[in-house]
Amino acid sequence: MSLLSKSSFPFARQLFSTILAQRLEIINDHIRFYSQCKPTVDNTRQSEFRFTLPNGNLTNEQRQSYEKNGFLVIRDLVKPETLEIFRKRFQDVCTGKVKVLGMTVMKDVAIAKSEFSHGEKAITKIQDFTLDDELFKYCCLPEIVEYVENFTGPNIMAMHTMLINKPPDPGTQSSRHPLHQDLYYFPFRPVNRIICAWTAMEKVNRQNGCLVVLPGTHTGELLPHGYPDWKGGVNKMYHGIQKFNPSDERIHLEMETGDTVFFHPLLVHGSGMNRSSGFRKAISCHYTDSASEYVECDNTVQDFISKEITAIFRKRTGIEDAGFHDVWKLKSRLVKGERINL
Numbered sequence: 001m002s003l004l005s006k007s008s009f010p011f012a013r014q015l016f017s018t019i020l021a022q023r024l025e026i027i028n029d030h031i032r033f034y035s036q037c038k039p040t041v042d043n044t045r046q047s048e049f050r051f052t053l054p055n056g057n058l059t060n061e062q063r064q065s066y067e068k069n070g071f072l073v074i075r076d077l078v079k080p081e082t083l084e085i086f087r088k089r090f091q092d093v094c095t096g097k098v099k100v101l102g103m104t105v106m107k108d109v110a111i112a113k114s115e116f117s118h119g120e121k122a123i124t125k126i127q128d129f130t131l132d133d134e135l136f137k138y139c140c141l142p143e144i145v146e147y148v149e150n151f152t153g154p155n156i157m158a159m160h161t162m163l164i165n166k167p168p169d170p171g172t173q174s175s176r177h178p179l180h181q182d183l184y185y186f187p188f189r190p191v192n193r194i195i196c197a198w199t200a201m202e203k204v205n206r207q208n209g210c211l212v213v214l215p216g217t218h219t220g221e222l223l224p225h226g227y228p229d230w231k232g233g234v235n236k237m238y239h240g241i242q243k244f245n246p247s248d249e250r251i252h253l254e255m256e257t258g259d260t261v262f263f264h265p266l267l268v269h270g271s272g273m274n275r276s277s278g279f280r281k282a283i284s285c286h287y288t289d290s291a292s293e294y295v296e297c298d299n300t301v302q303d304f305i306s307k308e309i310t311a312i313f314r315k316r317t318g319i320e321d322a323g324f325h326d327v328w329k330l331k332s333r334l335v336k337g338e339r340i341n342l
């Protein structure tokens, strides 16, 4: 038996259509609610990953760790045999067997005139080796580039290169590298598309002056830098942050041969004195997205360093009207993808 009599049928129909209308309204509300919420959910995801790209090579934990700390250490990334190629090439540069166009060879302020002043022992750092096909192999190592893409995107330029040969400290403490932010030296942006890969060429620890980093400082501003007031002297262009909080957490990155740290250009870092009797070697490259743009540094916190570097470049090349951007245009080199700008 039906519960509805004939007389109640129109009422039932009306009730049914009212319920249906209410249901439809609820469904509509849900659709409206979810379509309003969706961008919010996506934005949250994006802001969670401000400093890395979803290129799939990093795990979520690795991305979260870099986002929080501004650096990521990958153990055992480069094989010792590969690093031997660069060690050998460095020796050839030091002995003068190989001359590389555009390369800067630096001597420690204190050892230039000392017992170490010959060959490999006199040289603390070579910079700008992008035009040397042998050393440039470091910038192109697939195991490194695979990580770099997570920060730069697919079009990758090598901008700045170094092989650092930190000498045993001659008692002046000049083997220290003051705390600084690498962005201070760079006239290109956006900042979050720049990444440094720094590979230990041998065991590095507190004894021989490993890197020291201040985690989380990559979320801050570019700070004023200048030459530190050190009694034993400071190496050319080793500017440091003038004011920082001495109670900020510091992490000493002790690493084995081949371990590689990727770090953000605003991360405050430096390295300690080399108290060992050996030379501590590391090789590094700063990469950026080739779609980045050059920016003006005059009258900014980068004013002093940009003028100092430009003056050195003009003197070396004889190009009297060269600007700061020209320094970078000359030494940068495409690693992968397309050269869009720069």
Ligand SMILES: O=C(O)CCC(=O)C(=O)O
Pocket: 162, 164, 166, 177, 182, 211, 269, 270, 271, 282
């Ligand atoms: O390897 C080091 O000692 C520090 C290198 C460094 O931070 C730099 O040259 O900017």
